[in-house]
Amino acid sequence: MKARVTITLKPGVLDPQGKAIHHALGGLGFDGVEDVRAGKVILLDLADGTPVETIDKMCEQLLANTVIENYKVDVL
Amino acid sequence: MTAAVIVFPGSNCDRDLAVAFEGVTGKKPNMVWHAESELPAGTDLIGLPGGFSYGDYLRSGAMAAVSPVMKAVAAAAARGVPTIGICNGFQLLTEARLLPGALMRNAGLHFICRDAQLRVETSDSPFLRGYEEGERITIPVAHHDGNYQADAETLDRLEGEGRVAFRYVDNINGSARGIAGILSAQRNVLGMMPHPERAFERAHGNTDGRRLFEALVGQIA
Numbered sequence: 001m002k003a004r005v006t007i008t009l010k011p012g013v014l015d016p017q018g019k020a021i022h023h024a025l026g027g028l029g030f031d032g033v034e035d036v037r038a039g040k041v042i043l044l045d046l047a048d049g050t051p052v053e054t055i056d057k058m059c060e061q062l063l064a065n066t067v068i069e070n071y072k073v074d075v076l
Numbered sequence: 077m078t079a080a081v082i083v084f085p086g087s088n089c090d091r092d093l094a095v096a097f098e099g100v101t102g103k104k105p106n107m108v109w110h111a112e113s114e115l116p117a118g119t120d121l122i123g124l125p126g127g128f129s130y131g132d133y134l135r136s137g138a139m140a141a142v143s144p145v146m147k148a149v150a151a152a153a154a155r156g157v158p159t160i161g162i163c164n165g166f167q168l169l170t171e172a173r174l175l176p177g178a179l180m181r182n183a184g185l186h187f188i189c190r191d192a193q194l195r196v197e198t199s200d201s202p203f204l205r206g207y208e209e210g211e212r213i214t215i216p217v218a219h220h221d222g223n224y225q226a227d228a229e230t231l232d233r234l235e236g237e238g239r240v241a242f243r244y245v246d247n248i249n250g251s252a253r254g255i256a257g258i259l260s261a262q263r264n265v266l267g268m269m270p271h272p273e274r275a276f277e278r279a280h281g282n283t284d285g286r287r288l289f290e291a292l293v294g295q296i297a
Contacts, residue, residue: 013225014250016181062142065135065171068178068225 001048002076003055007064008039039069077293079105079121082149084140089126089162089273096273097123100289110143121158121292122149124165126218126271136179136221137167146172158202158292159265163219166257166267175258175267176234177226182219183250189218191282192270193245194256198238201263206287212245213284215270222269224251224258234258241266 009015015037022036042063044055055073064071079097083090090107097105105123106116115122130139140146146168153159153174161169169175182188191214196207207213226234231252234240241257249269257268272285 014180014183014223016183016185016223016250020185062134062138065138065178067170067176068180 001046001050003044003046003050004074004076005042005044005055005059005063006039006072006074007042007059007069008071009037010068010070013068077101077103077120078116078118079103079123080108080115080119081105081123081125082108082110082145083125084110084127084129084143086129086131087125087127087164089164089271092271092273092276093123093125093162096276096286096289097121099276099286100293108145110140110145113144113148115145115148115152119152119157122152122160124149124159124161124168126163126165129164129168132221135167135171137164137169137171140164140168141171150174153260153262153265156262156264160203160288161265161267162271162273163217163222163269166269167221169265169267174265175260176230177224177252177258179221179269180223180225181221182223182248187218187220188222188248190216192217192248192256194242194270195245197240197243198259200238201241201259201266202292203266203288204241204291206291214275214282215242215272215285216274217248217270218274219249219269222249222251224255224269226252231255237261239263242268242270 017038018036025033059071081094094105167179196211199207239259243254244256247254272288275282275285
């Protein structure tokens with residue numbers, strides 16, 4: 001089984017990288033971009049039947065820093 | 077006094093920190109590889125050095141925080157062993173949840189490498205007794221992810237408990253409330269982005285960092 005973990009910064013956490021991307025999009029002439037938030041995607045190839053709770057633990061212990069980041073698990 | 081400097085793949089200030097420890101203790105510290113599961117017997121001072129452990133993969137300090145040696149470091153810190161994390165070592169202490177908050181990309185996005193003026197906010201810690209509260213010191217910084225962030229409640233608690241160790245006089249990296257270094261609740265764990273080991277001898281141009289290390293001598297059996 002495969003799972004996709006999407007990690008994003010919590011709302012309100014400053015995202016300098018997102019700001020820089022936003023600025024660069026403006027520089028390319030893309031108007032109307034209200035905001036940009038950057039995150040990361042981690043693709044996991046797992047033994048079949050791995051419980052979602054185990055993937056949550058992976059996120060809590062390593063994949064995301066829950067002080068500043070949210071994560072979302074999608075089993076594909 | 078038996079000091080340990082923890083060495084991770086990608087650490088690059090481990091030898092500088094060892095020189096500083098030896099300079100004040102007169103004894104070479106044990107260089108402890110991250111894959112060890114125990115610290116040398118009698119370790120009574122721990123240093124987590126600067127650098128780019130694991131190439132900053134995932135997040136700065138994230139991989140190092142889960143390396144085998146960190147369980148022993150956490151146990152020693154809980155027993156009250158003075159533990160200092162400098163730069164990447166600070167990032168790693170937050171990732172290991174030995175200190176609250178997180179270190180994010182500098183607000184200006186640039187890597188910052190220069191002297192920074194700091195205000196000493198407390199002298200109540202084994203590392204800080206050589207300073208006076210309110211004193212201004214100069215310590216070099218060299219980091220890309222030094223922007224300290226935590227939620228308002230955590231920041232209020234740190235300030236209320238006098239656990240902010242240092243603040244930038246000019247907030248160079250966007251850190252919440254200008255925080256450059258913080259202490260654990262027990263005050264024996266110090267995390268700081270500036271590099272006191274780079275202001276240790278006259279040849280460095282400044283010895284403001286030396287007093288941090290000198291304060292340790294005589295306090296530890």
